[in-house]
Amino acid sequence: MSKKCFLLLLLPAILIIPGIINSQSTLELKPYNLVVQGWAPLAILRNPEQVDILIVREKNGEDSVYTLFQDVKATKAKQNGQDSTITLLLPQRTITELNTLQATLNKKTDAFVMIVRNNKDDKVFPLETSTISRLFQ
Amino acid sequence: MRKFQFLAPFFILALCFTATAYSAAVTDLFLGSKVQHSYRAYPLEVDKVTASMIAAENKVDVLITFEALLKDGRATPVTATFLQNIPVIETVAVNSKNYLILSLSPIEAQYMLLMQRQTYKVILRPEGDNAIFQIEVVK
Numbered sequence: 001m002s003k004k005c006f007l008l009l010l011l012p013a014i015l016i017i018p019g020i021i022n023s024q025s026t027l028e029l030k031p032y033n034l035v036v037q038g039w040a041p042l043a044i045l046r047n048p049e050q051v052d053i054l055i056v057r058e059k060n061g062e063d064s065v066y067t068l069f070q071d072v073k074a075t076k077a078k079q080n081g082q083d084s085t086i087t088l089l090l091p092q093r094t095i096t097e098l099n100t101l102q103a104t105l106n107k108k109t110d111a112f113v114m115i116v117r118n119n120k121d122d123k124v125f126p127l128e129t130s131t132i133s134r135l136f137q
Numbered sequence: 138m139r140k141f142q143f144l145a146p147f148f149i150l151a152l153c154f155t156a157t158a159y160s161a162a163v164t165d166l167f168l169g170s171k172v173q174h175s176y177r178a179y180p181l182e183v184d185k186v187t188a189s190m191i192a193a194e195n196k197v198d199v200l201i202t203f204e205a206l207l208k209d210g211r212a213t214p215v216t217a218t219f220l221q222n223i224p225v226i227e228t229v230a231v232n233s234k235n236y237l238i239l240s241l242s243p244i245e246a247q248y249m250l251l252m253q254r255q256t257y258k259v260i261l262r263p264e265g266d267n268a269i270f271q272i273e274v275v276k
Contacts, residue, residue, distance in 0.1 A: 044180045044229065044238055049169045052177060052243065054250050063254065065247045113250050115177035115241075119169035130247040132203070 029073075029089040032098050036084045036105055042077035042114065045086065049074055049116045055101060056111040064131045068101060069094070070124040071117060086114075168238065171226050177246050178226055180236045187259050188235035193227045196262045197237070203255040205276070215276040219252055220245060221269050222262065 036042060045051075053069040073089040090098065104111050128134075172178040181199075183191075191197060199220040204212045223245075226238040237259060241249060 044168055044178060044236070047167050049167065052246070054247055056250060056254070063251060065251045067243065067247065110254065113179070113246075115179050115243075115246050116168045116172055117177060118172045118174045119167060121174050123175065127243055127247065130244065130251050132251060135248055135251075 028091050030092050030095070032088045032090055032095065034086050034088055034098070034102060034105070036086070037082055038084070042084045042086055044116060045074060045077040045114065047076055050119055050122075051114045051116055053101070054113050054115065055104060056108075057104075059129075059131075062131055062133065064129045066129045067127045068097060068112075071122050074114065168226070173240055175242070176240045177243055179239045179241045179246050179249055180229070181239055181249065181253065181257075181259065183235050183237055183259055185235055188228055188230070188237070191225055191228060191237060191259070191261055193225055195225045195264075196222050196267070197225060197239070197259050198262060199223065199249070199252075200258045200260065201252045201255050202257070203252075205274075213276050215274050217274045218270075218272040219248070219257075221272075222267050 051069075051072050051074045052067055053072060054065055055068045056063055056065050058064075069088075069090065075087040077084050077086045088098070101112065168178050198218055200216055201219040202214055202216045205215045206212055220241075224240045226240050229236045229238060239249070
C-alpha cells in the first residue's frame with residue numbers, strides 16, 4: 001500500500017473514532033428541562049458549565065442541606081418572563097430525583113442552588129448532610 | 138512572491154497572538170475557568186451597598202444571625218462569624234439583584250445554602266489580611 005493510500009485511510013479514522021467514543025460516553029445522558037420560578041438561583045449561569053446541585057430538605061423538624069448531583073452539565077439559563085429554564089444532562093436513572101427537585105422548586109426557589117465547578121475538575125465524592133446543629137456541635 | 142517571503146514569520150506571529158487573545162477572551166467568559174480546582178463558585182445575593190464596596194479578588198467574611206436554643210429552652214438571637222477569608226471571584230448584577238460569586242469548598246457551599254436562609258451580612262477584609270481568628274459567638 002502506498003503512503004498516500006495509507007494516509008487517505010487514516011484520515012477518516014482520525015475524524016470518526018473520537019466522535020464514536022464521545023457519543024458512547026454521552027449515550028446514557030438525557031436532557032432534562034428544569035424550570036425555576038424567578039431568576040435568582042441561576043444568576044451565575046451565563047454560559048454552559050459543569051455544576052453541582054444542592055438542595056434543602058426538612059428532616060426531623062430541622063433544615064438539612066445535601067448535594068443532590070455532582071458534576072452535571074448545565075446549559076446557559078434562559079429566561080421566560082418570571083420563569084427560568086435550564087437544561088441538565090443527566091443519566092436516565094436520576095429522573096425520579098429530578099422530579100423531586102422540580103417539586104421542591106415549585107414550592108420554594110430558595111431551597112436549592114447550583115454551584116459552578118472548575119471545568120477540569122470531575123471529582124465526585126460523598127458529602128455528608130449539613131445541619132445547623134452539626135455545625136455548632 | 139519571493140519578495141514577500143520575509144513577512145512570513147511576522148504573519149505567523151500575528152496569527153499566534155490572535156489565537157492566544159481569542160482563547161483568553163473565550164476562557165474569561167466561563168466561570169468554570171475562574172474557579173479554583175476542587176472549589177465551587179457560589180452565588181450569594183447581597184444588598185446594593187455591599188455589592189458597591191466589594192470587587193472581584195477581594196476577600197470577605199460572612200456573619201450569620203440566627204435563633205439559638207439555650208439550655209433552659211429559651212430561644213435567643215446569636216451572631217457568629219461563619220466564614221472567614223473567602224475570595225470573591227466576581228460580582229454580578231441580574232434583574233436589579235446583586236450577587237457576589239464566592240469561592241467555597243463543597244462542604245462550605247452546603248452550609249452557606251443552609252445559613253443564607255437566616256440573616257447574613259458580608260463584610261470586606263483589608264487587602265493582605267488573610268488571618269483566621271477564633272471569634273466567639275455573640276448573643
